[in-house]
Amino acid sequence: MKVYLDNNHKTMTDPQVLEVATPFWTEHYSSHDAVYQHAKDARVAYSQALEKIYASIHAPKESQIAITSGADESNTRLLNSIYLNKILTGQKNHIIISQRESRAMMEVIEQISAQGTHISILPIDSNGIVDVELLKSTITPKTALVSVSMVDRESGAVMPIDEMISICRDNGVPIHTDATQAMGKAHMDVQMLDVDYLTLSAEVIHGIPGTGVLYIKDTNDLPNLIQTTNNIAGVVALGKALEQAIDAEAFEMEDARELRDELEEAIREIDGHQILVPWTYRAPHTIMVGFDGIAGDMLLWELGKAGIYGYTEDGRELVDAMEIEPKYRHTLVGFALSRYTTKEEIDYTIAKLKEAVEKIRTDIKGESK
Amino acid sequence: MKVYLDNNHKTMTDPQVLEVATPFWTEHYSSHDAVYQHAKDARVAYSQALEKIYASIHAPKESQIAITSGADESNTRLLNSIYLNKILTGQKNHIIISQRESRAMMEVIEQISAQGTHISILPIDSNGIVDVELLKSTITPKTALVSVSMVDRESGAVMPIDEMISICRDNGVPIHTDATQAMGKAHMDVQMLDVDYLTLSAEVIHGIPGTGVLYIKDTNDLPNLIQTTNNIAGVVALGKALEQAIDAEAFEMEDARELRDELEEAIREIDGHQILVPWTYRAPHTIMVGFDGIAGDMLLWELGKAGIYGYTEDGRELVDAMEIEPKYRHTLVGFALSRYTTKEEIDYTIAKLKEAVEKIRTDIKGESK
Numbered sequence: 001m002k003v004y005l006d007n008n009h010k011t012m013t014d015p016q017v018l019e020v021a022t023p024f025w026t027e028h029y030s031s032h033d034a035v036y037q038h039a040k041d042a043r044v045a046y047s048q049a050l051e052k053i054y055a056s057i058h059a060p061k062e063s064q065i066a067i068t069s070g071a072d073e074s075n076t077r078l079l080n081s082i083y084l085n086k087i088l089t090g091q092k093n094h095i096i097i098s099q100r101e102s103r104a105m106m107e108v109i110e111q112i113s114a115q116g117t118h119i120s121i122l123p124i125d126s127n128g129i130v131d132v133e134l135l136k137s138t139i140t141p142k143t144a145l146v147s148v149s150m151v152d153r154e155s156g157a158v159m160p161i162d163e164m165i166s167i168c169r170d171n172g173v174p175i176h177t178d179a180t181q182a183m184g185k186a187h188m189d190v191q192m193l194d195v196d197y198l199t200l201s202a203e204v205i206h207g208i209p210g211t212g213v214l215y216i217k218d219t220n221d222l223p224n225l226i227q228t229t230n231n232i233a234g235v236v237a238l239g240k241a242l243e244q245a246i247d248a249e250a251f252e253m254e255d256a257r258e259l260r261d262e263l264e265e266a267i268r269e270i271d272g273h274q275i276l277v278p279w280t281y282r283a284p285h286t287i288m289v290g291f292d293g294i295a296g297d298m299l300l301w302e303l304g305k306a307g308i309y310g311y312t313e314d315g316r317e318l319v320d321a322m323e324i325e326p327k328y329r330h331t332l333v334g335f336a337l338s339r340y341t342t343k344e345e346i347d348y349t350i351a352k353l354k355e356a357v358e359k360i361r362t363d364i365k366g367e368s369k
Numbered sequence: 370m371k372v373y374l375d376n377n378h379k380t381m382t383d384p385q386v387l388e389v390a391t392p393f394w395t396e397h398y399s400s401h402d403a404v405y406q407h408a409k410d411a412r413v414a415y416s417q418a419l420e421k422i423y424a425s426i427h428a429p430k431e432s433q434i435a436i437t438s439g440a441d442e443s444n445t446r447l448l449n450s451i452y453l454n455k456i457l458t459g460q461k462n463h464i465i466i467s468q469r470e471s472r473a474m475m476e477v478i479e480q481i482s483a484q485g486t487h488i489s490i491l492p493i494d495s496n497g498i499v500d501v502e503l504l505k506s507t508i509t510p511k512t513a514l515v516s517v518s519m520v521d522r523e524s525g526a527v528m529p530i531d532e533m534i535s536i537c538r539d540n541g542v543p544i545h546t547d548a549t550q551a552m553g554k555a556h557m558d559v560q561m562l563d564v565d566y567l568t569l570s571a572e573v574i575h576g577i578p579g580t581g582v583l584y585i586k587d588t589n590d591l592p593n594l595i596q597t598t599n600n601i602a603g604v605v606a607l608g609k610a611l612e613q614a615i616d617a618e619a620f621e622m623e624d625a626r627e628l629r630d631e632l633e634e635a636i637r638e639i640d641g642h643q644i645l646v647p648w649t650y651r652a653p654h655t656i657m658v659g660f661d662g663i664a665g666d667m668l669l670w671e672l673g674k675a676g677i678y679g680y681t682e683d684g685r686e687l688v689d690a691m692e693i694e695p696k697y698r699h700t701l702v703g704f705a706l707s708r709y710t711t712k713e714e715i716d717y718t719i720a721k722l723k724e725a726v727e728k729i730r731t732d733i734k735g736e737s738k
Contacts, residue, residue: 006399010599013394025382025577030375030678039678069438069579070600080449084480111453208394209600210438210579230379231439231578309399309408 003308003345007204007338008153008181008286014206020240021208024233031230042232049239056242057179057198058189059215066214067229067238071180071201072104074214075147078176078197079108081222082145087117092144094118098130098159099321100152101178103314122148126323128157128277136167143173151181154311154334155318156286157277158182165195174221180204180212184245185252185283190215200242202234206338207241210234248339256337257284259346263335266350270357274328276318285338290319290331294360299333302356308349310335372677372714376573376707377522377550377655383575389609390577393602400599411601418608425611426548426567427558428584435583436598436607440549440570441473443583444516447545447566448477450591451514456486461513463487467499467528468690469521470547472683491517495692497526497646505536512542520550523680523703524687525655526646527551534564543590549573549581553614554621554652559584569611571603575707576610579603617708625706626653628715632704635719639726643697645687654707659688659700663729668702671725677718679704 004012028041053065068074079095086092097109099121113119120138122130130148139146146168150161161177168175176197179188184205190198196217203209211234216225229235264287267273272292291299296312303310313332320329335349373381397410422434437443448464455461466478468490482488489507491499499517508515515537519530530546537544545566548557553574559567565586572578580603585594598604633656636642641661660668665681672679682701689698704718 004399006403009400009403010398012398015395018391018394022387025387026384029379029381030373031378034375034378034678034680069442073438073442084484088484115453115457203599208602210603230572233577234579309403311403 001307001345001348003341003349005308005310005335005337005341005349007341008156008334008336009204009311010209011204011206011338012340013208014241014244016244017207017237017240021233021237024236028232045236046232049236052239052243053213053235056183056188056246057200057213057215058191060191063190064216064219064225066216066225067231067235068212068214069210070203070212071178071199072102072212074199074201074212075102075105075176075178076108077225078199078214078222079105079112079145079147081225082174083108083112083115083117085222086144087112092142094120094140094143096120096122096135096138096143096146098122098148099124100130101147101149102153105147118142124152124157124321127281128152128155128318128322129281130159130164132160132163132167135164139167139171139173143171145174145176147176147178149178149181151179151185151283152277153181154313154332155276155288155322156181156283156334156336157281158186158283161193161195165193168196169194181283183242184249185256185285187249190217202238202241205241205245206340208234208237211238213238251339253284256339256341259341259343260285260287260335260337262343263287263346263350266354270354274324274331276322276324276332286334286336288318288332288334290324290328290333291357292327292331293364294331294357296331296333298360299331299356302360303333303349303352306348306352306356308352370676370714370717372710372718374677374679374704374706374710374718376710377525377703377705378573378680379578380573380575380707381709382577383610383613385613386576386606386609390602390606393605397601414605415601418605421608421612422582422604425552425557425615426569426582426584427560429560432559433585433588433594435585435594436600436604437581437583438579439572439581440547440568441471441581443568443570443581444471444474444545444547445477446594447568447583447591448474448481448514448516450594451543452477452481452484452486454591455513456481461511463489463509463512465489465491465504465507465512465515467491467517468493469499470516470518471522474516487511493521493526493690496650497521497524497687497691498650499528499533501529501532501536504533508536508540508542512540514543514545516545516547518547518550520548520554520652521646522550523682523701524645524657524691525550525652525703525705526650527555527652530562530564534562537565538563550652552611553618554625554654556618559586571607571610574610574614575709577603577606580607582607620708622653625708625710628710628712629654629656629704629706631712632656632715632719635723639723643693643700645691645693645701655703655705657687657701657703659693659697659702660726661696661700662733663700663726665700665702667729668700668725671729672702672718672721675717675721675725677721 200213569582
């Protein structure tokens with residue numbers, strides 16, 4: 001049996017997504033902006049796909065959606081644009097970003113910090129979420145942007161984004177959220193949220209990796225942020241993937257949660273474990289856990305032999321950040337389900353996980369004798 | 370009959386390219402950097418594809434290849450990195466770029482020009498190529514980068530890149546060339562060229578649009594330019610497309626040229642025309658021409674009705690730049706062949722082109738009576 005539980009990093013491309021994209025590689029491959037008739041199919045498909053993308057996050061018509069190559073490009077292009085248009089011009093001098101943002105973002109942050117921009121990094125608390133009170137006290141009249149992901153890619157912690165947006169609103173500070181991990185697992189409405197910038201990516205919603213979205217509420221502030229794309233197949237695939245993500249919302253929020261909870265209950269029966277992020281603060285499809293004395297890599301390797309694929313920490317020290325007992329350092333493994341996950345797969349995973357933990361602990365005891 | 374002659378803008382995806390990519394969407398979709406066994410196929414395919422990409426341009430092992438989402442990202446990421454690392458740090462203050470670079474690049478140039486960077490735009494001459502002597506006199510000790518495309522996307526003019534590189538070498542100035550339009554139509558060897566940065570894109574070599582390359586001779590100078598990509602299918606497809614482009618080099622340089630020349634001879638028989646760029650300065654698969662009194666859009670529309678798809682000017686005033694008679698303004702149309710172009714298609718195009726020019730001229734005469 002093969003059980004893929006690394007869906008926060010990459011997902012299987014849905015066959016239907018591939019099917020709608022293929023004609024735009026092999027037949028209607030012209031630029032959609034070409035004047036000739038041949039481009040008409042591409043043009044129609046492109047605008048229909050864009051409509052689906054707008055609809056998927058309830059983006060108003062007057063807002064802008066930039067098609068990017070994925071979350072990293074959406075996020076870094078926004079940071080660079082804020083830097084060029086707001087900071088270099090002397091209007092602002094400060095960016096607030098959560099400790100848990102991606103490596104690509106942190107690299108840009110380092111660069112612009114080296115150029116003299118003031119950066120505040122918001123830490124997470126023992127529940128894995130950003131402290132809202134701390135945000136309040138960190139904002140200054142010179143803050144150009146606050147950027148916090150909606151859901152932590154590893155721990156699955158759901159950030160208090162509503163409150164953070166409202167604080168930013170009160171202080172007149174633009175706020176960006178990377179919603180890559182939340183899309184399809186929570187209802188997404190940029191108007192209800194009233195967020196300024198929002199990022200999405202195809203690669204974790206069963207799309208074709210290589211496209212993403214940067215939603216921009218008002219482009220007046222940041223010119224040159226929108227570029228046109230020639231990647232018609234990619235945009236068509238993204239539209240379909242987002243449509244499917246919306247259709248599968250109920251499944252992800254209820255059925256996937258039930259399966260995840262089944263796995264979670266079984267984990268709670270294993271001695272010496274530490275589950276990250278309380279149930280109530282966590283996205284429905286994710287669980288991250290450490291088992292006392294068992295290196296995460298070793299456990300993942302053992303599970304991999306049984307065809308079960310989870311993930312380990314990306315080297316960013318969740319244990320320290322969340323003030324968990326130091327003995328759980330390097331033990332963390334994560335499991336992220338998707339709408340393709342079945343009960344059979346979870347039952348199998350539970351059995352194999354228990355076996356693996358027991359086997360490794362017995363092996364270690366044997367070695368230490 | 371359908372005759373697609375817009376291959377400098379986008380190309381049909383080769384069925385074999387699609388075939389090698391598909392399993393990495395539907396089966397081996399894990400991140401290639403995941404620790405578990407499931408990622409092994411992705412990892413092996415990724416590194417094999419990277420080897421093909423290095424081999425396609427004879428990149429030495431110690432050089433770096435960044436996978437991007439296409440030429441625009443390669444080019445703008447380089448410009449931004451030069452700006453951050455060389456100009457903002459005060460080491461340099463000047464960029465030289467040709468008049469014929471892409472809109473995406475020119476937007477970045479405008480931004481960094483607005484921030485105080487000195488920009489020199491190299492014009493093209495009546496042959497459509499950049500003046501080498503002018504480059505010499507424009508370089509200063511504070512020049513951070515020279516950027517000139519290898520082949521003009523519209524006119525097909527082949528720039529004197531060897532001489533330009535040698536001038537840059539003599540002056541210790543880094544040089545970048547966007548080789549997107551040259552790849553597969555000329556032998557590409559970054560070591561022989563001795564270029565510092567080079568751009569490629571999948572979308573004009575029958576690949577899957579959405580990936581590109583930025584070759585970097587020495588990364589010491591520009592840290593943070595390399596990002597890893599998760600888009601395994603894209604990288605695999607790019608490797609295959611580049612391999613095929615090399616295999617088809619002889620065809621593109623000889624057979625496509627013969628077909629283009631056949632079209633060119635037929636065009637020369639039509640009264641009142643202006644072919645852009647002398648034959649010797651032009652890439653083998655391209656011809657751009659204006660017919661006296663005929664708007665380019667109108668001709669393209671007429672040809673489109675017969676199933677023939679060329680291109681018009683991208684609004685960047687080649688006629689003025691190349692000092693062509695003003696009556697040819699807005700008349701330009703281009704035809705770019707590919708390895709899929711057949712003799713039947715070109716014969717058909719010649720017949721329909723003659724008909725269309727005659728028909729439009731007769732219609733115009735009729736109207737003006």
